Amino acid sequence: MPDTLYRAAFVLPVASPPIRDGFVAVRDGVVIGVGPIGERPPAGEGAEVDLGSVILMPGFVNAHTHLELSHLEGALNGERGFVTWIEDQLRVRAERPADEASAGIQKAIAFLLASGTAAVADVSNSLATAGPLRESGLHALVLHEILGFDPTKADRVLDQTRAARAPLLETGSAVFRIEVAAHAPHSISRELFALLIADGGVKSIHVAESRAEDDFLRDGSGDWRGFLDRRVGPVAFTAPGTTPVRYLDALGVLRPGLLAVHCVRVDESDARLLAARGAVAVLCPRSNEFLGNGVPPLALLLSSGVSLALGTDSLASCASLDVLEDARFLARRFPRVPGAAILHALTRGGAVALGFEDLGEIRAGSRARFAAVGFEGGPPADPLAFVLNEAVPARGVA
Ligand SMILES: [Zn+2]
Structure with a gap:
């Protein structure tokens, strides 16, 4: 009964x-x-x-967010382009006190629960979200995000991030897990990618999001080159001369269940490759619009057989953590795509992608x-x- x-x-x-x-x-x-x-x-x-x-x-599944950035709500604008937004974000984040970040995380979790979200995939550098999420009542996949473009530091980055994550691994349960996220194809050296693959691979990566990423991987040029010069210094990098998706495949990053976040700038062969490898395209269309990155090609991804999930991305690039609004954005932009496909991405697609089969x-x-x-x-x-x-x-x- x-x-x-x-x-x-x-x-x-x-x-x-x-x-x-x-x-x-x-x-x-x-x-x-x-x-x-x-x-x-x-x-x-x-x-x-x-x-x-x-x-x-x-309950909805928000398959890509960064709750540790919640206190940056409204603090940044995307009008000066993707790379400037990243630099602004790093600067503002460093200026703000840690207790502001913690308060932002708690407020964000309360909003998610109240607005019908049942599960999140939360990307975190600091791992400050792990404790609050474990206690939250949400199903949570915490994705420990790794960055590093200097090949001489690849070993050290791997060791440090493994050590930071180790105490949390044993706190996993049926509703709470920690896995590894790589930031993006253009922010990680080939050497660090190779170490990450040898260490079990990555569960999530931002890919095919911006023009800066495209330019840099095609021929080493563009806004991202300038960013690296300012932040990392001169680092030798031979551009693969291909698309971000094909580059990741050559590195061995594409695999079943990979959360390939954004997938805005993908062509037909990229989409077929994502489908063939069993990767999941996690679309965050409101964030893409905010940053002037375009609209993900929903119809192409669906017709190519790519599994789909939806995310909001963080409050630093999106007006709310309400992933239903991303579904509505896609429904408006793609009136010919069946609503059932969008509802599936909002719910079951995300649940399976995060490994929460009971949602x-x-x-x-x-x-x-x-x-x-x-x-x-x-x-x-x-x-x-x-x-x-x-x-x-x-x-x-x-
Ligand atoms: Zn993101």
């Missing part, structure tokens, strides 16, 4: 077709049944919770973590279109 029986005007289970006037039965935090209200199981006194005029969905759909055995979008007046004819097209915030239900 369920200990909670939710009733909602619509249930979008993702794993199965939408249900009008549906129920979701829960026991001990796990779904034990879903279906039309007429088929609900008997529930004990007080167990039935009528959510009313809402569309109930699996992202509503079916017997899945975790009872939901998002609800309310409507006023009569029920919408197409609840999924309502979710993707109306500016109504979601709230978490658990």
Whole structure:
């Protein structure tokens, strides 16, 4: 017998077709049944919770963010380009006190829970987010981010980051894990990439995000060269003369389940390569727009068979941590892409990509973590279109 029986005007289970006037039965935090209200199981006194005029969905998955940058909300603008934004971010971050960062992390986690997000992949250099996320009630994959373009320091970077991560590895659980992220193809030396691959590979990397990255990998030129000269000093680098995706493949970085974040500047053969390697394209379209990097080619990625997930990126390049708004952005820009594909990326696609098999759909055995979008007046004819097209915030239900 369920200990909670939710009733909602619509249930979008993702794993199965939408249900009008549906129920979701829960026991001990796990779904034990879903279906039309007429088929609900008997529930004990007080167990039935009528959510009313809402569309109930699996909790969302934010497959790319940096919660440690949350205190930079509104502090930066993207109008002077990607590389200037990175330099501004490094400067402002160094100026701000650590307690501001901690307060920002806590506020961000509270927002994620309240707005219907069930899981995050959180990229962190400092690992300051690990403790708060482990206690948060979110499913969390913390991605320890590694950077290093000076080949002579590659060994040291690997050793230092391994040592920093070691005490946290044993705190892992079914809902909390730590893995490694490489920052980007243009911010890591070939030597450091080789060490990372030999050490088990990376789970996530920013790739094909900006023109600066393209220029640098094509012939060593552009804004990124200037940045490296200022920050690292003169370092010899032979440009691979290819696209970021093909360069990563040559290095052995592309592999099943890799979170390939952004994938804005990909051509057809890049997209086919991502699909063939089983990488997941994590799209953060609002961040891309903020930084003037363009729009990810959603239709091309889908037609090439690339698995998709969605992320917000950080509050330093995005107005909110509400990943539903990224889904809505894509629905607006790609009206011919089926809404079901976007909902899948927002939920199940992200859950599988992060290794949280018990999230992202509503079916017997899945975790009872939901998002609800309310409507006023009569029920919408197409609840999924309502979710993707109306500016109504979601709230978490658990
Ligand atoms: Zn990012």
